Amino acid sequence: MSSASLIVGPDRNGRTVTIVDGVVAAAAPAGTPVLACADGEIAPGAVCAHTHIYSALAPYGMPKAEPAPENFVQILERVWWRLDRAIDPETLRAGARDYVAKALLAGTTTLIDHHESPNLIEGSLAILAGACEELGVRAVLCFGATERNFGRDEAVRGLAECRTLKPSRLVRGMVGLHASFTVSDETVAESGALARELGTATHIHVAEDGADVVDAKARGYAGPLERLIALGAVMPGSILAHGVHLDADQVRLAARHGAWFVQNPRSNEGNRVGYARNLSVVPDVALGVDGWDPDMAIEQAALSRLAAQNGDEAVAGDRAAGRLAAGHALMAQRFGLHPEPLAVGAAGDLVVRRSGTIADVVVAGRRVVADGRLTTGDAGGLAAAARAEAARLWERMAQL
Numbered sequence: 001m002s003s004a005s006l007i008v009g010p011d012r013n014g015r016t017v018t019i020v021d022g023v024v025a026a027a028a029p030a031g032t033p034v035l036a037c038a039d040g041e042i043a044p045g046a047v048c049a050h051t052h053i054y055s056a057l058a059p060y061g062m063p064k065a066e067p068a069p070e071n072f073v074q075i076l077e078r079v080w081w082r083l084d085r086a087i088d089p090e091t092l093r094a095g096a097r098d099y100v101a102k103a104l105l106a107g108t109t110t111l112i113d114h115h116e117s118p119n120l121i122e123g124s125l126a127i128l129a130g131a132c133e134e135l136g137v138r139a140v141l142c143f144g145a146t147e148r149n150f151g152r153d154e155a156v157r158g159l160a161e162c163r164t165l166k167p168s169r170l171v172r173g174m175v176g177l178h179a180s181f182t183v184s185d186e187t188v189a190e191s192g193a194l195a196r197e198l199g200t201a202t203h204i205h206v207a208e209d210g211a212d213v214v215d216a217k218a219r220g221y222a223g224p225l226e227r228l229i230a231l232g233a234v235m236p237g238s239i240l241a242h243g244v245h246l247d248a249d250q251v252r253l254a255a256r257h258g259a260w261f262v263q264n265p266r267s268n269e270g271n272r273v274g275y276a277r278n279l280s281v282v283p284d285v286a287l288g289v290d291g292w293d294p295d296m297a298i299e300q301a302a303l304s305r306l307a308a309q310n311g312d313e314a315v316a317g318d319r320a321a322g323r324l325a326a327g328h329a330l331m332a333q334r335f336g337l338h339p340e341p342l343a344v345g346a347a348g349d350l351v352v353r354r355s356g357t358i359a360d361v362v363v364a365g366r367r368v369v370a371d372g373r374l375t376t377g378d379a380g381g382l383a384a385a386a387r388a389e390a391a392r393l394w395e396r397m398a399q400l
Contacts, residue, residue, distance in 0.1 A: 004169070004365035008035045008350060011042045019348030022169055022364035023337065026344050035367060037352045040359060044341030045109025045349040046296035047327030050203075050241045050262040050288030053113050053128060054087055055080070056095030059293070060390035063397070072209035072273050085149065086396035087117040089127060091389045096131035098386035101379045103137055103294035104368050107358040109349035110138040110331045111294065112239065112262075114176050114203050118149045121157045125165045125173070133170055135376045136368035138349060140334050141165055142176030142203045145191060147183050155187040159194055169364055172334045173198070177233065179205035180224035181215035185231055192232035200334070201237035204228065207250075208242035209273045225250050234259050237333050241288065244268055244276045255282040260330050263323060264290035265303045275306055280314040286330045287323040300324050 007028055009016030018028045065078035103111055111132070117124050125141050132139040142165075145158030158176070165173035175195040177183055183191075195202050207213055212224045221227035225246060228234045236258030243251060243261045254261065261279050267290035268274060279285045289299050300320050307316035315323065329339035331347065338345035352360035361369035368376050 004348070005032050006035060006348070006362060006365045006367065007032050008352065008362060009037055009042055011037045011040050011352065013041060015042050017042055017342055017350055019362070019365035022348045024342055024344050024346045024348050035352070035360060035362070037360065040352040040354040043351050043353060044328060045351050045361060045363065046107050046324060047110040047112070047286065047331050048103065048108050048289055048294050048296055049112050049286035049327040049330055050239065050264060050290060051111055051113055051294060052115070052291035053096050053099050053111065054084055054092060054115055054117055055291035056099035057091060057386055057390040057393055058083070058291070060387045061394065063394055072271055073211050075271055081148065082397050082400050083393070084116045085118050085400055086393055087120050088396070089120060089123070091393045092117060092120065092124060092127050093131060094386045094389035096128050097135060097377065098382045099294065100131050100135045100137045101374055101377060101382050104135065104361050105358070105374060105379060106295040106297070107351040107361055108294045108296055109361065109363045110140070110327070112140040112288070112331070114142060114144050114241065116144045116146065116178060118146070118154060121161050125161055129165065129171045133168065135374070136170070136363050136366050138170050138331070138347065138363055140172050140174055140331065142174040144176040144178040145183065145187060146178035147187060148178065152184065152187065155183055159190055162194065163198065174200050174203045174239070174334070177202060177204045179208065179212055180227055181212045188228060188231040188233050192235065195235065201235050201239070202233050203239040204233065204241065206240040206243055207245040210245050213245050223250060225254055229253070229257060239330070241290070242268065242276060243279055244274045246278055248278045248281045251278050251281050255284060261285045262288040263303065264288045265306045266292050266299060269302070269306060275310040275312070277310055277312050280312055284326060285323055286327040296324055
């Protein structure tokens with residue numbers, strides 16, 4: 001019997017979910033393994049709709065930037081753009097495995113990642129895909145092409161890396177751009193053309209900070225969104241991360257082109273870029289963490305808090321759950337699955353909670369967490385390896 005087939009339940013509410021070949025099914029063949037959970041509750045696994053796995057080592061003592069950044073662009077230049085340039089295969093692999101383990105233990109069954117490592121372009125997506133396949137998380141991966149370090153050649157190589165990703169049961173690819181303000185018109189146009197060629201869509205940071213808007217206007221466009229649309233880089237299924245500095249009409253314009261927005265409340269608060277209130281005018285808005293820890297319950301709570309603080313009544317309170325739930329439909333588009341979680345034809349991804357705690361996690365029919373412990377690796381050992389690689393990463397950053 002395939003390890004991607006499993007019957008889960010019935011749970012305390014009488015719910016049973018049958019998974020065959022990684023997909024929820026109406027019935028399973030005789031002899032399919034059963035995960036009993038009469039004392040638990042079955043729920044969909046969480047989808048993290050935008051993250052940066054490459055930042056996984058940051059919690060392990062990343063040194064503070066000197067001098068302290070005074071604005072968003074300085075945060076990028078003095079922190080994240082130094083970190084991503086210092087990444088090598090060993091640090092990326094160790095960080096990815098640790099991040100995936102933490103995601104699964106938190107009940108996050110899908111990671112939609114936007115990767116950047118300017119000195120490790122070729123082969124970087126294979127490292128990420130390998131960690132995701134090994135530990136058993138569903139993933140949508142891309143390389144965020146940019147020109148901010150080495151010019152057009154860097155962007156061409158980044159787009160070429162997006163082409164290398166081979167789809168599998170657990171992994172799908174997109175075409176990434178870092179952000180409008182770090183790429184030329186030529187690169188923007190090439191990203192859209194490549195996405196169409198590959199039958200996928202683009203994943204781009206848009207209007208995270210006002211600097212992105214100022215840059216697009218200096219180039220002769222009404223804003224970064226209008227620039228991306230004019231150059232053919234926004235299409236049905238595109239993921240636009242942040243959108244903090246878009247007005248309501250711009251948000252509606254993106255929606256008319258079939259794009260998704262992903263809100264990242266903790267990151268936006270931490271980077272002091274503002275709250276993306278205008279996203280509430282459209283329905284297709286999912287929830288991401290932008291490189292923060294992948295516990296989506298914590299992110300959802302942050303969204304509720306910040307929505308209330310910013311007078312976003314459409315999202316405050318229990319309705320913040322709508323952002324988290326939307327991630328399932330976003331993920332399903334990329335995998336060609338039913339958009340309603342746990343419906344027949346949907347991804348075979350779920351969690352079982354006992355006494356409110358995540359006890360079991362199943363991804364594509366594979367039990368990757370059992371009784372609160374990772375089954376596909378040693379979580380403690382992965383964390384120790386990540387901590388050791390982090391020390392080396394900080395040394396590399398100090399040399400930049």
